[in-house]
Amino acid sequence: MDIEDVVRQAEEAGVELIEFLFVDHAGTIRGKLTHVDHLRSRMTGGIGLTPAMMAMNMLDQLQPIPEMGPVGEVRLIPDPDSFRVLPYSPGVGSMMCDLISLSHEPWEACPRSFLKSVVRQAEQMGIGVMSTYEDEFTLAKLDENGQYVPIDEALCFSSIAMDVGNPVILDIMRALKAQGIQPEQYYPELGHGQHELSISPTDLLTAADNQVRYRETVRAVAKQHGMIASFAPKPFANEAGNGAHIHFSLWDKEGKQNLFWDPADRYKLSKTGYQFAAGILRHLPGLVALTCASVNSYRRLNPRSWSSAYTAFGPDNREAAVRIASTFWGNEEKSMNMELKSSDSSANPYLALGAVVAAGLEGIRNDWHPGGTLEVDPASLTEQERAAMGVVRLPSTLAEAVDNLEADHFFDQLLGDLRIRSYKAVKRSEHAAFAEADTEFELKHHFYKF
Template structure:
């Protein structure tokens, strides 16, 4: 859509307020709001934002980054294509924004602009990317003691769990469809009160936008039902964690052919697919600092948790970080995709998707190969067997992941200096803050914020 199309649609739908949204380095959706009467002007000139906001951590503590202080301004510039009327928020719409410097160039710390740069990099290689998040979330209530308790204790995939979640899930599905997001599969998951809802794959930028919309929609609809929805990776220490798995495929820009598909390969994966997987695995120890982006993430990222604690790949191996997913019968080529399981919804999706795809493209450029695939749980292998197969354990804490991110110079080069420095500073500050508190504080804070 063009700007005038957005303005006409907003007025036709009775919109009064429009949220200009961005996602910060903590993975939190933030923004400013304009009245519809000023919408056209704001879409042309943007809304001012202090650079300091990208130095805020999840506690709203400003980190000491020289380029991100009270001095200066960037503009929130909306993407008309991302405009959505919010079905759960009367007379309100939202639009996703890039952060643009006053010289009219993308700001160096803008996550959405970073993802756009990776999309261009792929297109220069003749590649387009399709992706989607497969999100798990927990539905809970506050008890008399002010603690979060799951809405039920039904079993994994159980019909009883479907009944317990039915009213809120139906409204979530309806709200997503109203915003142009197509739900695909749903079921109650292993944890008490845990549910999984997948949506259709799209182009890479829309996939990141959809992840923001999805998270906000689920939380808002649950709130209307008197329920709290949380995407916290490990909301309860004794229950399964919430993943935000990324499914992705690469396509030939000219022929629209799925470049992952090879009918003659034992795993049905092409040579470029193996190269792409090798790039992700090669950089995965640092990459998880971006895809598993919170302190709480590493309670989930443990062996035996179906969350992929090892940098390995395999066909339908749900304990491997990269799972080559089985295709749909009758639609084999188009449905061929790879799933990154070492990912959750505390991540900024623009950074996570951008860094993951950049890692894969690095594997293609260098013609790397991932080695042998693994058809067992890597955690059941001995240290010697994993060493022989080149399987490395992923970081066990955010601090360890950040160190891997810093050690792998690929990420500083890929993200750029300011984005890299601001992200690592924010995340290190969050690690330090949670280290001063106990486990219940960590669980409750993540439950509420994510």
């Protein structure tokens, strides 16, 4: 679409306000709004934003990054193709934005521009990437004491939980479809009030945009039903955690051949697929600082929690970090994909998806192999057995993950100086802030903010 297409659609839909959205280093969805009367000029000239917003942590504590202080400005420049009329907010539309410097170039800390650069990397290799997030979220209400309480205490996949969640889930699905996002499967999950609703894969940039739309939609529709929806990785200390597993497949430049498919392989996975998995696994101890991006993430990322606490790889192994997913009968080649389980919704999806794919592409370029496939729970093996297979424990805290990110120089070049400096500063500040507080403080702030 172009600017005139967006203006026409907005006026025809009765839109008065348009959100210009971005995601910061804390994983928070932020933005500014413009009235439709100014839409043409704002789409061309953008909306001004202080660079300091990318130095804010999830508690709105500004970190001392010299380039992200009170001096300077970047512009929120929206992508016309991302325009959507919001079905849950009458009179409002939204667009996803790039952060552009005053020299009219992508700003060095812009997450969406970073993902675009990874898409170009893949295209230069003749590769197109299809991806989607598979999100879990918790539906709760506030009790008379101001405590979050799950909407049900039903069992995993229970029809009782389906009945309790039915009205809000149906409205969420309708709102997603109205924004061009296709729901696929839904079911209640293990935790009380926990639900999972998967959506169809798309190109990489749209997949990240859709993760933003998904989080916004679920929270807004839940609010209309008198509920709070939380994507916090561990919303309750004694309940199952919420993941946001990343599914991905690689395709030829025409989008016709699935480059992961090899019918002759035992697991139907091609050499390219093994190489891609190897790149992710090699960098995963640092990569989780981007995919499991909050203090709360590491309450979930534990052995025997079905959340992938080890750099393991295997077919339908839900304790492995990278899973070779079973194909759908009658649609084997097109449905061949892999899943990264060590991922949740506290991540900035543009940084997380970009880094995952870049790591995989490095595995292809270097002809790496992931080693043996694991068909048992890695926690059931001895430390010596895991070491012999090259399987290591993932970080157990956000601080440890950031240390690994810093130690792996692959990320220095990939992310660039300003982005990685500011990201590490934000994450280290979050670790320090929550280390001084109790568990109740941590759960409360993550529950509401994600």
